[in-house]
Structure formats: structure tokens, C-alpha cells
Amino acid sequence: MRFNRRSFLFLIITMIIILFLFGYRLPYYIYKPGTADPLNPVVEVQDGYSSEGDMHLVTVRGGQATPIEYVLASIFPHRDIEPVENVFPEGISKEAYFQAQLQMMESSQQASTVVAYQAAGKDITISYKGVYVVAVIEDMPADGVLKSGDKIVKVDDVEIEQTDSLIDYVMSKSPGDTVKLTIERDEKQLEKTLKLDTFPGSEEKIGIGIQLVTNREVKVDPPLEFSSGDIGGPSAGLMFSLEIYDQLTKEDLTKGYQIAGTGEISYEGEVGRIGGIDKKVIAADKEGCDIFFAPNEKGAENSNYQIALKTAEEIGTKMKIVPVDTFEDALNYLQQLEPKQ
Numbered sequence: 541m542r543f544n545r546r547s548f549l550f551l552i553i554t555m556i557i558i559l560f561l562f563g564y565r566l567p568y569y570i571y572k573p574g575t576a577d578p579l580n581p582v583v584e585v586q587d588g589y590s591s592e593g594d595m596h597l598v599t600v601r602g603g604q605a606t607p608i609e610y611v612l613a614s615i616f617p618h619r620d621i622e623p624v625e626n627v628f629p630e631g632i633s634k635e636a637y638f639q640a641q642l643q644m645m646e647s648s649q650q651a652s653t654v655v656a657y658q659a660a661g662k663d664i665t666i667s668y669k670g671v672y673v674v675a676v677i678e679d680m681p682a683d684g685v686l687k688s689g690d691k692i693v694k695v696d697d698v699e700i701e702q703t704d705s706l707i708d709y710v711m712s713k714s715p716g717d718t719v720k721l722t723i724e725r726d727e728k729q730l731e732k733t734l735k736l737d738t739f740p741g742s743e744e745k746i747g748i749g750i751q752l753v754t755n756r757e758v759k760v761d762p763p764l765e766f767s768s769g770d771i772g773g774p775s776a777g778l779m780f781s782l783e784i785y786d787q788l789t790k791e792d793l794t795k796g797y798q799i800a801g802t803g804e805i806s807y808e809g810e811v812g813r814i815g816g817i818d819k820k821v822i823a824a825d826k827e828g829c830d831i832f833f834a835p836n837e838k839g840a841e842n843s844n845y846q847i848a849l850k851t852a853e854e855i856g857t858k859m860k861i862v863p864v865d866t867f868e869d870a871l872n873y874l875q876q877l878e879p880k881q
Contacts, residue, residue, distance in 0.1 A: 569627045570613045574599030576827035577798050579783040586762040588787030593794030593880070596784040597760065597768075597776050598802055598823050600816035602627075607643040617853070618818050627715035636675040641772025643674050643782040648773075648805065649766050650758050652780035655809045655867050660834065661780075661787040663761040670724075673750050680749020681734045692752070694722035700839060703752040708734050709780045709830040710736065715746050762788075775814035776803030781867050782874070794873075800824035801833025801862075801870070802845070809867035811835045817844045819850040821868035825857040830880070833870050 578594040604624065605613065613619040615705055628637050657664040672688045673690040678681050696719055700706045703704045710719065713736050717770050721732045764784065768776075779801050786793040802820050804812035813835050824832050832852075839844035845863040 541707060546778075562606055562611075562772075564606060566607060566610055568605040568607045568610060569602060569622045569624050570609050571600055571602045571622070571816055571819065572613070573618065573822040573826070574601040576820075576824040576829060577612040579779060582767050583780060583787065584765045584767070585787035586764070587786060588762070589790055589806050591791070591794040591822045592796040593793045594798055594825060595786065595794065595802040596798065596802050596827060596829055597771070597779055598820040599771065600819045600823075606758040611849040614860055617854075620816075623681055638772060639688075640751055642672045642770070644774045644807055645768060645772050645776070646775040648775075649751060649768070649780060650756055650788050651805050651807050652777045652784060653758055653760060653764060654807050656781045656784035656788060657760050657872045659809075659867065659871065660785050662788055665759045667757040667759075669755040669757055671703050671706055674753050677739075677749035677751075680739070680747075681737050682748040682750045684748055685732050685734060686721075686723065689725070691724040691755075692728070692867075693724055694720075696720050697722075702744055702754045704754075706752065707747075710747050713746065720747070721748075724812060761820050773814075774804040775802050778811050778835075778864070778867065778870060781805055781809075785871065787848055793874050794875050795874065797830040797877070799831045799874070800827070800829040800859075800862075800869055801831075803835040803864065804835065805867060811866055813837055813844050813865050813870070817848050821848050821857070821861070822855060823858075825852075825855060825859050827858050829859055831860050831862060833862050833873075836865045836869075838865055 562870065576596040576598045579597050580594060582597060589857055605621065606681060610621065613621050654664060656664065671692045673686050673688055673692065675688055676686055691705060694700060695706055695709055698709065703706055713719070713735055715738050717736050718733055721734065723732060724729050734748045736746050736748060739747060781791065802814050802817060804814055806812065817834060832848060834848035837843040845861065849861045852859060
């Protein structure tokens with residue numbers, strides 16, 4: 541085969557085009573259906589009970605778009621295209637953002653543990669270890685004053701044990717008011733006075749520009765281990781709590797069904813809205829799941845449940861979409877379910 545200069549030039553141009561289409565990163569982020577994996581390998585209660593069916597952790601895949609991915613996302617339904625600046629909070633680096641996502645996953649695991657162990661009547665002890673700064677937002681009052689890892693001990697001499705206490709206190713103030721924070725950093729106690737300001741793009745929300753997490757020490761019996769890897773975010777809370785409860789109790793909660801769902805879980809067992817639920821319904825359907833729990837948001841318009849139901853109709857799945865507002869809603873549904881034939 542003769543290989544002349546024109547052929548060589550054509551080959552080089554072709555390679556450049558392919559590299560551009562598949563390798564160049566556009567300033568957009570693509571969200572698409574992820575996976576629906578069984579939770580048994582992720583959650584392990586020591587000497588826990590096994591079940592015929594499975595609870596599933598459902599995910600959404602996301603990543604910065606290449607030109608070919610951008611085109612595909614423009615053509616296929618249930619793929620979202622977002623400018624990168626809309627995905628990552630202003631003033632927070634990608635590294636800090638992903639670290640915060642992992643921290644939210646850890647908090648979700650703690651909340652689901654508390655809900656499940658209390659519902660199952662098992663031994664559980666909760667100790668509060670303080671409130672910590674996860675990330676600092678640029679150009680907000682805390683920028684350059686507080687650091688990730690700072691422990692907030694007091695605000696205006698009021699002791700703080702949980703993030704909600706600090707947020708509620710700050711929200712009772714007005715922009716321009718000052719607060720005195722007592723913090724611990726590198727084994728030293730420091731005092732910082734900061735002026736409250738509104739958040740960029742959210743004039744009704746005021747603060748100093750930090751993301752927080754409550755450090756709780758949760759001790760349970762029997763022991764429990766999570767192996768969630770690099771999956772982040774709080775949306776697996778409901779399914780974690782159901783899987784833990786199923787392993788803690790003798791009755792097979794799955795009744796032989798493949799059960800998926802999503803929703804952030806609070807320490808009180810309330811199920812909260814999450815993003816990308818249409819993609820999670822698709823992922824669960826592809827995995828062959830029978831049941832999908834969706835946050836009902838107390839019947840609010842355009843709730844997660846309504847979006848999930850619409851998606852299920854669009855793809856023609858036989859999977860049952862079940863609305864839930866609390867862990868108890870999901871638990872009661874499964875307990876009253878007839879075993880799968």
C-alpha cells in the first residue's frame with residue numbers, strides 16, 4: 541500500500557479531530573443515568589440477616605463534557621447539560637466541592653444508621669463532637685479568616701453542638717450584623733469577629749460563607765461498616781436506612797423484590813428531595829428493579845415523586861413508583877407487601 545504525503549496529512553487531521561471530539565473538555569457538565577447497585581456489598585451489619593431480594597443504591601453519572609458527549613446529551617432525553625459554573629458553588633474549588641460531597645455521604649450514613657437502629661430497637665449511642673468548617677466561599681466574610689477543618693465552639697458565647705443551631709442563630713440576624721466565633725485550630729482556641737452578608741445569587745440567605753458539618757460519634761450494637769468508596773452526596777440516605785434495618789431484623793423486608801429508591805434522610809427519619817431523579821428511575825429500570833421509592837415532598841407540585849412517575853410512564857417501565865415522606869412510609873409499605881411469587 542502506497543503511503544504518500546497526502547495520506548499522512550489526512551491521517552494527522554483525522555487524529556486531531558478524534559482527539560478533539562473525545563478529549564477536549566467544554567465548559568459544560570453532563571448528567572446522565574448512572575447505576576443501580578445492590579447495597580449488600582456496601583452495608584454490612586455484623587452477623588446481620590440476609591434477604592432473597594436486594595436494596596439498591598442508585599446513582600447519577602456526571603462529568604465535564606467533551607464535544608461528542610455534548611452532542612449526544614443534546615439528542616438523547618434525560619441527559620442534562622449545565623454550565624460548569626452552575627455545578628460548582630461560586631468560590632469553592634472542585635477539590636473542596638468533592639470533599640464536601642464525600643462528607644455529606646458520611647453524614648447521610650450516620651443519619652441512616654440512627655434511623656434504622658432506633659426503628660429496629662437496637663443499641664445506639666450518639667455523642668456530639670462539634671461543628672466543623674468543610675469549605676469556605678470566596679469573597680464572603682469568612683474568606684481568609686476561617687479554614688477548612690476549623691472547629692466552631694461558640695457563636696457570641698453560645699455553645700454550638702450542631703450545624704442547625706449555628707444556622708438558626710445566624711439566620712435570626714440581619715446583613716451587616718457581626719458575630720463572634722470561638723474556634724479551635726491546631727489545638728489552639730481563637731476568636732474571630734465577622735460581619736454577616738448575603739450569599740451571591742441568594743439575597744434572602746445570610747451568613748459568613750462557610751459549609752458546615754456536625755461531627756457526631758455514633759456507636760451501635762451490633763457493629764456496622766460502610767464501603768461506599770468515592771460515591772458522594774446525601775441522596776442514598778433512605779436506601780441505606782432500609783438496608784440496615786433489613787439486616788438488623790429477622791423478617792425479610794425485601795420479600796424477594798429488587799428495591800431501589802432515593803432521598804436524603806434526616807435524623808428524624810424524614811425523606812428529602814434530591815436531584816436527578818429521572819435519571820435514577822432509568823438506572824433502576826435498567827437494573828430490573830421492581831419498586832422505586834421517591835420523595836413525595838408532602839404532595840408538593842413537581843415533587844420528586846411526580847417527576848419519577850412521569851419518567852416511568854415515558855420509558856414504559858413496569859417498576860412500581862412509591863411516594864414516601866418518611867422512613868416509616870417506606871418501611872410500612874414493604875412490611876405490608878405480599879412476597880414475590
